[in-house]
Amino acid sequence: MATVELQNLAKNFGGFTALEDLNLMIEDGEFLVLLGPSGCGKSTTMRIIAGLDEPTSGRILIGGKQVNDIPARDRNLAMVFQNYALYPHMTVGENIGYPLKIQRIGRADRERRVREAAAKVEMQELLTRRPAELSGGQRQRVALARAIVRTPQLFLMDEPLSNLDAKLRTVMRAELKHLQKELATTTIYVTHDQVEAMTLADRIVILNDARIQQIGAPAEIYARPANVFVAGFIGSPPMNLIAGEIKDGIFVHATGSLKVEGEPDGAVTLGIRPEDISLVATDKADLEGKVYSSELLGDCTLINAHIGKTLIAAKVRPEDVREINTPVSVGIDHSKLHFFDASTGTRRDNAK
Amino acid sequence: MTHKDRWLLWLFLAPTLLLIAVFLYYPMIGTVFESFRDTSFINPTPRFVGFEIYEKILASRDFHEILRNSIIWTLGVVILQNLLGFAAAVLLNQGLPMQGVLRAVVLMPFILPGVVTAILWRFMYDPQLGLINSLMMRFGFFEDGAAWLASSSTAMAAVIFVAIWKGFPFSMLIYLAALQNVDQSQVEAATLDGAGPVRRLFDVTIPAIKDVILVNIVLTLILTFNYFDIVWVLTRGGPQNATHIFPTKIFETGFGQFRFGEAATYGVFSIIVLAIFVALYVIVQKSASNRRPVA
Numbered sequence: 312m313a314t315v316e317l318q319n320l321a322k323n324f325g326g327f328t329a330l331e332d333l334n335l336m337i338e339d340g341e342f343l344v345l346l347g348p349s350g351c352g353k354s355t356t357m358r359i360i361a362g363l364d365e366p367t368s369g370r371i372l373i374g375g376k377q378v379n380d381i382p383a384r385d386r387n388l389a390m391v392f393q394n395y396a397l398y399p400h401m402t403v404g405e406n407i408g409y410p411l412k413i414q415r416i417g418r419a420d421r422e423r424r425v426r427e428a429a430a431k432v433e434m435q436e437l438l439t440r441r442p443a444e445l446s447g448g449q450r451q452r453v454a455l456a457r458a459i460v461r462t463p464q465l466f467l468m469d470e471p472l473s474n475l476d477a478k479l480r481t482v483m484r485a486e487l488k489h490l491q492k493e494l495a496t497t498t499i500y501v502t503h504d505q506v507e508a509m510t511l512a513d514r515i516v517i518l519n520d521a522r523i524q525q526i527g528a529p530a531e532i533y534a535r536p537a538n539v540f541v542a543g544f545i546g547s548p549p550m551n552l553i554a555g556e557i558k559d560g561i562f563v564h565a566t567g568s569l570k571v572e573g574e575p576d577g578a579v580t581l582g583i584r585p586e587d588i589s590l591v592a593t594d595k596a597d598l599e600g601k602v603y604s605s606e607l608l609g610d611c612t613l614i615n616a617h618i619g620k621t622l623i624a625a626k627v628r629p630e631d632v633r634e635i636n637t638p639v640s641v642g643i644d645h646s647k648l649h650f651f652d653a654s655t656g657t658r659r660d661n662a663k
Numbered sequence: 664m665t666h667k668d669r670w671l672l673w674l675f676l677a678p679t680l681l682l683i684a685v686f687l688y689y690p691m692i693g694t695v696f697e698s699f700r701d702t703s704f705i706n707p708t709p710r711f712v713g714f715e716i717y718e719k720i721l722a723s724r725d726f727h728e729i730l731r732n733s734i735i736w737t738l739g740v741v742i743l744q745n746l747l748g749f750a751a752a753v754l755l756n757q758g759l760p761m762q763g764v765l766r767a768v769v770l771m772p773f774i775l776p777g778v779v780t781a782i783l784w785r786f787m788y789d790p791q792l793g794l795i796n797s798l799m800m801r802f803g804f805f806e807d808g809a810a811w812l813a814s815s816s817t818a819m820a821a822v823i824f825v826a827i828w829k830g831f832p833f834s835m836l837i838y839l840a841a842l843q844n845v846d847q848s849q850v851e852a853a854t855l856d857g858a859g860p861v862r863r864l865f866d867v868t869i870p871a872i873k874d875v876i877l878v879n880i881v882l883t884l885i886l887t888f889n890y891f892d893i894v895w896v897l898t899r900g901g902p903q904n905a906t907h908i909f910p911t912k913i914f915e916t917g918f919g920q921f922r923f924g925e926a927a928t929y930g931v932f933s934i935i936v937l938a939i940f941v942a943l944y945v946i947v948q949k950s951a952s953n954r955r956p957v958a
Contacts, residue, residue, distance in 0.1 A: 363851055383854045396852035400870040409866070410856040457856070467855075 313374035313464040313497055314339050315360060320369035322355050329355040331521040333369070340495045342488070346508040347518035348544070353501045356518070357467050360499060362386050374464060389458035390467040393474060395450045397442040397457075403429070404438035407456045414461065428460040431490065448479045455487070459494060466491070466498040472507060484510055505545050509533070517541050535649075539656040542582045542649060548613070548624040551588070553581045554653065566619035569597055569643070574650060579659065582649035585613070588625035589642045590633070596640035598623075602633045616641065697927035709924075716928045726932070728904040729912050732819065733888065733936065736908050739823045740830065740887045745880055747827060748834025753864070755835070756842045766839075773832035781896030784825045788812050788897075812898050815905040822897055822906050826890060834879055841875035842868065877948055881941055888937050909933035 315337040322330040330352045337343050345353040358364040360371060362383030371378050378386055389410070397406050405412075408425045416424075429435040432452040442450055451471060458466055471487075472480045488511050491498050502508055508515050509529045517524040517532065517540075525537040536542035542550040555564030556578050562569040564581070591597075600616035600623070612632050614625045616639050625641060633639055650659040698716060700709040720726045755766055772780065787794050788811040796809060811821040845868055853863045869876070891910040894900070900907030900915060907915075909929060917926030 361851075361855060363854070383851075384857045384859060386855075388855055390852065390855045392848045392852060394846070394848055396846065396848035398849060398853075398867060398870070400873075409853070409858075413857040413862065457852075 314372075315465065315497060315499070316370075316372040316375075317356070317360070318370040318372070320356070320359065320371070321367050322352070322359060322364065323367045328521050330359075330366075333523060335516060335523070335526070337497060337499065340497055342491050342498045342500065342511060342513045344500045344502060344508040344512035344515045345518060346502060346505060346515050346544075347524075348503060351518040352521045353503075353518050354469060357390075357469055357499060357501050360465075361388055361390055361467050386465075387463050388465040388467055389461070389463040390469065391451075391454045391458050391471045393470040395442075395454040395471075395474075397450055397453055399442050401441075402438065403434060403440050403442070403445070403453050406442065406453055407438075407460050410457065410461045424460055425456075428456040431459060432456045432486075447475050448483060451475065451483060455490070459490070459496075462494075463496070466496050468498065468500045470502055470504075471500075473502070473504065480507075487511065505547065509545075517544065519544075535658065536582070537658050539580055539582075539651045542651065546584060548585050548626075550582045550584050550649065551621075551623040552651075553583075553618070553621055553623070555579065555581060556653075557650075564619070565621070567598060571645075571648065571650075574659075578653035580651040580653055580656070582651060583623075583643055584647065585624040585626040587644040587647040588623070588627070589644075590614070590625070590627050590631045591640050591642035593640045595642055597643040598641040600639050600641060602635050602637050602639050604635060605633045607632055614639070694927045694930050697923055698931050700924050702923040703921060712924070716924050720925065720928055720932070725904060725907075725912070726929075729907050729909060729929075730932075730936065732904070732906065733908045733933075735819060736823060736826075736890075736894075736906075737884065737888045737940065739819075740826045740890075741880060741883045743823070744827045744830045744883055744887075745834050745876075747831040748836075748879075749838050749876075751831065751835040752838035752842055753868075755839060769835065770832045772829045773836075775829065777829070777892035778896055780825065780829050781893045784828075785812070785897060788821055813902055815902050818898055818902060818905045822894055825897065826887065826893055829893065830883065830887070834883060837875060837879050838872070841872040845871045877945075880944060884940055884944060885937065888933075888940065909936070 315335075317333055317335040320330055320333040320335075321328075333352075333356065345356055347353045355364060359366050360373075362378070362381065366379070373386065373388075398409065401409065404422075404425050407428055408421050411421045411424060425438070426435060429438060432455050434449065434452050434456060437445065437449065442453065445453065451474075454471070468487075472483050475483060484507060491511075500507075500511060512529055514526060514528055515532055516526050519540050525532055525541045527535075527537075532541065533545055536545060536550065539552060543552060553564050555562050557563075557571060557574050557576050559576070560570065560572045560574065562571045562574070562579070562581055569581075593599075598618050600618040603615040603617055603622060604613075605615075606613045607629060610629065611626045612629050614627055614631070614633060615622055616625065618641070623641075651657060652659055697709075699711060699713060701712045701716065702709045751769060755762060755769065759765065775783070786792065788796075790796060790810045790813070793811075795811065799809070809817065811817050849867050849871070850863055853867045858866060888908075889910055890908070891914065894906055894908060895911050895914065898906045900911040909932070913926050913929045913933065916922050916929060
């Protein structure tokens with residue numbers, strides 16, 4: 312178990328900048344999720360921590376000790392790969408026991424620890440099988456067991472659930488979270504799936520364009536996205552963003568205006584989450600639009616409507632189903648508005 | 664499939680089957696027939712003699728020397744060529760600078776025709792003018808030049824060396840293609856599990872390409888056993904019988920001495936020995952990994 316610290320980390324591949332001046336402190340026992348779209352640098356960050364790639368510059372400290380010059384095999388980290396990376400010619404038991412075999416741990420001791428690790432992921436019945444004879448979920452469990460069997464100081468997980476089907480993913484997610492809390496081992500988890508990030512993380516690091524966009528607890532990131540990118544990335548569907556300008560406490564956009572008392576003047580992007588929007592009577596409308604699509608999801612209805620040229624999404628009560636192309640009046644919860652600076656994209660009240 | 668389709672099927676297959684029958688099976692079966700008949704230059708009318716030639720050959724010293732030479736030659740070339748080819752493939756798979764150029768350079772000997780290679784090496788091995796002796800003498804290994812190809816003690820080794828020099832790029836090429844298909848995340852997983860480069864090679868890489876190794880060894884086994892041009896041009900099987908292997912002996916007996924019955928018998932023996940070679944290897948390979956197939 313250990314803390315991880317990244318100082319001024321940068322990585323270039325030829326002329327391409329994968330990471331730029333990354334600083335990050337990961338606490339002991341924390342479950343940290345690196346979240347971002349493809350190519351944002353999250354996997355690169357993990358591979359650098361693992362020692363599989365070398366940073367162009369910057370320092371990596373694990374447990375307070377600089378590890379830049381320590382080869383991957385000596386860093387005592389365990390990694391779970393997206394495609395599981397099991398050794399196909401070895402049985403489940405041999406796969407799990409492989410790290411111990413390399414440490415030259417005696418046979419009896421090794422078998423006991425393999426059984427213990429396998430029991431933790433409920434694979435003890437299948438130790439003599441080969442990976443090819445297992446389902447995706449079972450393979451994932453074997454990969455996890457191989458990671459936990461030697462009690463490493465750090466777990467690295469590179470999109471471990473993305474090859475599983477949706478139902479299994481939900482089950483494995485819960486198991487993973489439970490296991491991590493039980494072992495209390497520092498874990499770094501890479502994903503592009505915001506649901507995984509929100510449910511698993513103690514803290515989320517959102518990366519885009521080789522830079523950290525925001526670091527925070529899931530609830531904080533959801534409630535106060537630091538910039539337009541985070542606002543548009545987190546949430547399903549993501550936050551609605553409407554460009555406009557504030558003048559004398561009134562937000563003016565392409566097709567109307569909205570009272571926003573106390574906000575300083577200037578060009579802004581207004582953000583509003585779909586669940587903070589409701590359908591209202593015409594005389595109470597904040598915005599007027601036309602229904603583009605209406606989808607009943609069971610516990611709510613998802614309505615997409617054109618406000619001028621902007622398409623906004625609203626999560627409304629299940630009975631509020633609307634016909635396509637009918638006019639719709641939309642009410643906004645005025646206490647849940649987010650304002651971002653139009654030129655920089657950063658949250659306006661960040662300084663507060 | 665209807666009755667008519669079946670006719671059509673045979674119709675399309677017929678030309679190929681005919682060609683195979685005439686040019687492959689007829690000569691093969693003919694060889695076996697020929698081995699039972701005494702045919703020679705002075706006795707042009709073939710005479711059926713049963714197993715007489717077989718008995719004669721089995722009792723001769725030539726046969727035993729040739730069998731021994733063939734085994735040494737084949738094992739020597741196959742083992743060394745595959746080891747060298749594999750090593751070269753691993754080396755050229757490391758992402759060295761100028762990798763493409765290096766690969767092309769290493770491939771050069773393979774592109775040369777066998778006869779050209781043999782003539783080239785006859786010059787290299789030449790006792791007076793050869794590069795090898797001149798280097799050896801310059802660096803003080805020898806006082807006088809050694810007759811590499813003319814001495815019974817060195818001729819086989821010298822010929823094996825040339826065959827490997829020419830053949831290893833072929834093995835390397837196949838190994839290189841296999842190495843590039845090895846799942847890198849397995850190699851990385853082994854790295855993080857604490858395995859060093861040697862363990863990764865034996866625990867991940869080699870198991871991953873073991874089918875390719877099998878194919879490569881069987882392939883080189885067959886090609887090497889049937890090798891003719893390099894050996895013939897370098898030594899003609901000599902000195903005495905030191906480098907005579909089945910193909911050179913068959914050629915010499917048949918087209919040098921016109922003893923076709925004997926040549927055919929040697930041919931039949933060579934097929935039997937080769938079949939035993941390949942069968943042995945496959946059995947050893949299967950029992951070494953008598954595990955269920957892996958997807």
